[in-house]
Amino acid sequence: MKLFEARGLSKRFGDQVVLEDITLGCDEGELVGIMGPNGAGKTTCFNVLTGRYRPDRGSVHFAGQDITGLAPREIARRGISRSFQIMNLFDDYSALDNVLIATPQVRRQGFNPWRDLGADSRAQELAAAVLARVGLAGKERAQARSLSYGERRALEIGVALAAEPRMLFLDEPTAGLGAEGTARLTELVAQLRRHLTIMVIEHDMKFLFGLADRISVIHWGQVIAQGTPDELRQNEWVARSNLGVLA
Numbered sequence: 564m565k566l567f568e569a570r571g572l573s574k575r576f577g578d579q580v581v582l583e584d585i586t587l588g589c590d591e592g593e594l595v596g597i598m599g600p601n602g603a604g605k606t607t608c609f610n611v612l613t614g615r616y617r618p619d620r621g622s623v624h625f626a627g628q629d630i631t632g633l634a635p636r637e638i639a640r641r642g643i644s645r646s647f648q649i650m651n652l653f654d655d656y657s658a659l660d661n662v663l664i665a666t667p668q669v670r671r672q673g674f675n676p677w678r679d680l681g682a683d684s685r686a687q688e689l690a691a692a693v694l695a696r697v698g699l700a701g702k703e704r705a706q707a708r709s710l711s712y713g714e715r716r717a718l719e720i721g722v723a724l725a726a727e728p729r730m731l732f733l734d735e736p737t738a739g740l741g742a743e744g745t746a747r748l749t750e751l752v753a754q755l756r757r758h759l760t761i762m763v764i765e766h767d768m769k770f771l772f773g774l775a776d777r778i779s780v781i782h783w784g785q786v787i788a789q790g791t792p793d794e795l796r797q798n799e800w801v802a803r804s805n806l807g808v809l810a
């Protein structure tokens with residue numbers, strides 16, 4: 564059985580069918596990519612997979628359980644974390660505190676901006692370890708707003724990792740990064756995939772083709788091709804599109 568599996572997902576907004584009969588999944592330990600042109604429905608698909616939107620039809624299973632339509636918080640509790648395409652950090656807080664706030668220890672007590680986040684030394688150690696994992700050792704005390712764009716993207720992934728997920732969803736992690744930032748992020752994701760199952764939406768096909776075990780191509784809300792990077796390079800549609808040229 565797959566660790567994560569979506570079957571026959573459909574979603575419409577008003578008259579517009581945005582997702583139609585999407586079936587995709589991944590085994591434990593895999594890195595699976597979702598690619599497709601602008602407006603293809605990738606972000607909507609991600610939002611359905613991670614509980615932000617309820618599908619009109621179809622199901623989502625994780626670790627043998629039906630999680631279709633569960634609230635994002637409930638899905639997170641079951642071991643799925645996601646990063647956001649739009650930056651989702653507390654700018655005035657330190658890098659360490661941004662991660663601390665997302666740890667299960669601190670979450671259990673409810674978020675209280677006035678509480679002394681430094682009081683729990685065990686949680687602090689865990690948060691520092693997460694920062695080291697995403698390449699931000701030494702930046703613990705830096706305010707989130709003072710970090711470079713690439714560092715902020717790494718911190719966002721750190722925030723997602725703070726919940727100690729079994730599976731990580733990344734929404735366009737290289738968006739806005741230059742060549743050097745993308746290279747760093749590629750290295751980070753390559754490290755993370757050793758211990759995590761990862762699903763990633765990405766426009767940067769070089770990034771995706773270099774890292775993914777398998778990729779689903781979405782166009783007009785449907786999966787039009789699925790396979791390993793090598794298989795997709797042979798795919799006529801991918802070869803004809805810009806997506807294929809970039810890879």
Ligand SMILES: Nc1ncnc2c1ncn2[C@@H]1O[C@H](COP(=O)(O)OP(=O)(O)OP(=O)(O)O)[C@@H](O)[C@H]1O
Pocket residue numbers: 576581599600601602603604605606607608
């Ligand atoms: N909340 C919403 N209400 C109405 N329409 C929506 C909503 N979210 C997305 N759409 C529409 O669904 C279609 C797919 O959008 P979506 O953002 O999922 O595509 P995408 O493949 O992620 O695109 P991009 O790569 O540009 O982010 C678009 O036509 C968009 O306008």
